[in-house]
Amino acid sequence: MINITFPDGNVRQYENGVTGQEIAESISPRLAQEVLSIGVNGDTWDLSRPINSDSSIVLYKWDDEEGKHAYWHSSAHLMAEALQELYPGIKFGIGPAIENGFYYDVDPGTAVIKESDLQNIEKKMIELAALKEDIVRQDISKTDALKLFEEKGDEYKTELISDLEDGTITLYTQGNFTDLCRGPHLRNTGEIKAIKMLSVAGAYWRGDEKRKQLTRIYGITFPKKKMLDEYLVMLEEAKKRDHRKIGKELELFMFSETVGKGLPMWLPKGTALRLRLEDFLKKIQRKYEYQQVITPHIGNKLLYITSGHYAKYGQDSFQPIHTPEEGEEYLLKPMNCPHHCEIYKHKPRSYKDLPVRMAEFGTVYRYEQSGELHGLTRVRSFTQDDAHIFCRPDQVKNEFLKVMDIINIIFKALDFTNVEVQISLRDPENKEKYIGSDENWEKAEQSIVEACEEKGLKAKVELGEAAFYGPKLDFMVRDAIGRKWQLGTIQVDYNLPERFELEYTGEDNQKHRPVMIHRAPFGSMERFVAVLIEHTAGKFPLWLTPEQVVILPVSEKYNDYANEVAKKLDARDIRVSVDDRNEKVGRKIRDNELKRIPYMLIVGEKEAENGEVNVRKQGGGEQYSQSIDDFAVSINKEVEKILKEALTF
RNA sequence: GCUGUUGUAGCUCAGGGGUAGAGCACUUCCUUGGUAAGGAAGAGGUCAUGGGUUCAAAUCCCAUCAACAGCUCCA
Structure with missing residues (x-):
């Protein structure tokens, strides 16, 4: 026993x-x-x-990660079994479970597996699952395993096996399909009920772009048909919230092939939204004693040679701009910090001046690989809500805490409640990958960890994820559908002060080196707005939204009154327009609902007579009439309340 | 950058070797209305761009560009 x-x-x-x-x-x-x-x-x-x-x-x-994992892993095997039947001679790479479903990397030889083949694969899987085959585990020696897969001619599996230790190798078999696998698996393929093949993509063998590209097939399965249906509905919801779609519908931003890919242009409404966000942060930064600066969009190549970025990223960037005068080379600025370092240097600094907090909404240009561009979240030109804090080493932690407060204020104001925090530290095995002294790194890493502890932040520590110049703290939020986005970031930098030979005079009348902290609460305006769009599905909070109020005259007879109301509201800084189209109210309501305008004011005979407006809130529900004044006051109050709450600290 | 898919009107999309289609949006007219689509008419396209095959190409082939899904990368 x-x-x-x-x-x-x-x-x-x-x-x-x-x-x-x-x-x-x-x-x-x-x-x-x-x-x-x-x-x-x-x-x-x-x-x-x-x-x-x-x-x-x-x-x-099912509700446990480990359970789902086994389920999807077995599903990957079922798919492989189906592929083996459909494409004889197909070779297999790896086929793991992932966050949502599973994939298998395969080499179909001369055959090509296309999206249109997915249905067929799905059908075969359902057929095979109906056979209810037992999944059988078997220990095997390395020699035997190698022999088995060599006979099969599957060079990917043999490569995997040769990296494994003898005695830890297991096979799993169901029906005619045997795979090298650590497991664990379900008991029987019959447990896989609802199957959906999702997509096909290329994926390099072992993630190495120099090696062969395999075909990766994604799928997802569920124990119940209903769960699959729900998942598919959720995917549809995600599509509806896609910031690219909503951005187009609400006329927030656009791209133009003629201007160039990955170069977003902000339309008037998007600009209004963005400027409001920027003003909000500027207000906070004023309280936290930041100084606003403005720097050019280009910089001499020497600047980036000094900063070290040219050596590291030069060949993968937009290439230098050559001036008519010989030997002059300028780069589009890929970050703001070198410029800010020069500003720091323009006059001698005393320890009494520190910390110097230099902020700029700085637009930067980075040559992202074309395949990586994605809506507003990955672009080639974007504006960072950047700031650099130059401080004494003993001030690092305190400055860190203050920046964390700023990020907190913003996330709270925008209702990003589901924030995940990641501390990125050095890879302790690979210290030579990083610039800067051992001692400085340890100091910085310790400050971050302590700051998080003090704030009671549950941060995930990731070794090896640090930037080459310093450790960092990233803030990730999930949108309403659970997708994760990296937004705010705080990064310690002991490197640039060194390279730019930044100094301050200490109490001891000696020269000392300041520490630099890069920070961006939004990250980039582009990405932040993209996430905000998906988070709110385009229903922005009243204080942010480009259009707060629209007035709907019941018929053209009341257009004059509507314009009068608009004028009065406009005089009180309310963002208002009149829908004076020759349409029925029902139509106007529908169209303005689709434009996600928070307040609609219906005006007709009754309202015109009494100097009132009939208020209809976004999404319908209760309607009520009130005087123009009362409405204006209540809107202004609603906005002020949010800003006041957010800005009280 | 790589693999695959896609590119037709402002938007969403159908069609497809023989003179280009729908709905919405737009313009004009009718209607003057009360809480999520009133009616009619009209205008609008070098079918992404450049080559090729063909009597004939928007349609088939090749290349380029861009978008999408991944992979790789990310100061």
Whole structure:
């Protein structure tokens, strides 16, 4: 007999060699049906694998990552089995479970797998799943494994095997399909019920662009048809919120082939929105004693040689601009910091001056690879809400805390409640990859960790994710559909002050080197607005939205009154327009709902007589009439309240 | 940059070797209206660009450009 310890601390005795499946059965038939994999002493196992010693276990169901993982992993195998039947001789790379579903990288030889083939693959998978084949685990020696896959002629699997240690190699078989795999897997392919193949893409073997590109096939499966349907509905919802779609509909921004790809242009409404966001941050920054500066969009190449960026990114950037005079080369600025360093240097600085906080909405230009461009989230020209804080080493932590406050204020004001924080530190194995002294790195990393602790932020620490010049703290938000976006960032930099030989005079009358902190609460205006669009589905908060109020005259007879109302509201800084088209009210309401305007004021005979407006809030619901004045006051109050709350600190 | 898909009216899209289609938007007219689409008429396109095949190309082929989904990259 062996002792099995459950997550709640309970211990039960079972026969030696008991399986996860049997344990689940011993608890309840329902559990036995729903359980997908089992955690044994921290590893995840198949349910059919015998347990031969005292163990702590967790039974994983669909709602557990580990359970889903096994489910999708087995689904990848089912897809591979289908592919093997449909494309004889096909070779397999890797086929893991991912956050939403699974994929398999395959080499179909001379055949080409296209999007239009997905349906066929799906059909075959359903056919195979109906056979309810058992998935069988088998330990195998490295020699035998190599021999097996060499015979199959699958060079990808043999390459994988040769990197593995003997004694840890397992195979999984279902029907005619055998795959090298660590597992764990479902008991039986019949458990896979609802299947949807999603897309095909190219993917380099082992992520190396110098190696062969395989065909990657994405899919997702669910234990219930209803869950698949819900997932597909969610995908549709995501599409509806896509900032590229809404940006076009609401006329916020555009691209032009003639201007160039990845170069967004802000339309009047988008500009209005963006300027309001910028003003908001400027107000906060004024309170936090930032100084606003403006610098040119180009800089001498020597500037970037000094900063070190030219050596690292020069060949992958927009190439230098040559002047008519010989030997002069300028670069479009890919970041603002070198310019700001020069501003810092323009006069001697005393320790009393520090910290110097220099802010600029600086537009930068980066040559992103063409395949990487994506709406407003990845572009070749964007405006950072950039600032550089030059401070003494002992001020780093405090400055960090202040920046965290600013980011917090912004996220709160915009209702980004689901914020994830990531601390990116050096890869301790690979210290030579980074610029700067060991001592400085340790100091900086420690400051970040401490600052997070002080703020009670639950930050995820990622080793090896730091920039080459310093560690950083990134703020990620999820939009309403759960997709993750990186926005705000705070980065310590011990490198640029060194390269630009920045100095201040200390109390001791000696020259000292300041520390630099790069920070951008929005990240870039482009990306932030993109995320804001998706977060709000285009229904921006009243204080931000480009159009706050639209007046709908019931008929053309009341256009004059409507214009009068508009004039009065405009005089009170309310962003208002009149829909004076020759249309019925119902039509005007519909069109202005689609434009996501928060308030519609319907005016007709009654209102004109009484000097009132009939208020209809976005989305309908309750309507009420009030005087023009009362309405104006209530709108102004609503906006002021948000700004006041946000700006009280 | 790589792989695959796509490119037809301002927008969303159908069609497809023989003189270009719909809905919405736009213009004009009718209607003068009360909380999510009133009616009619009209205007609008070198079918992404450049080559090729063909009696004939928007349609087939090649290249280029751009967008989309991934991969790789990201100061």
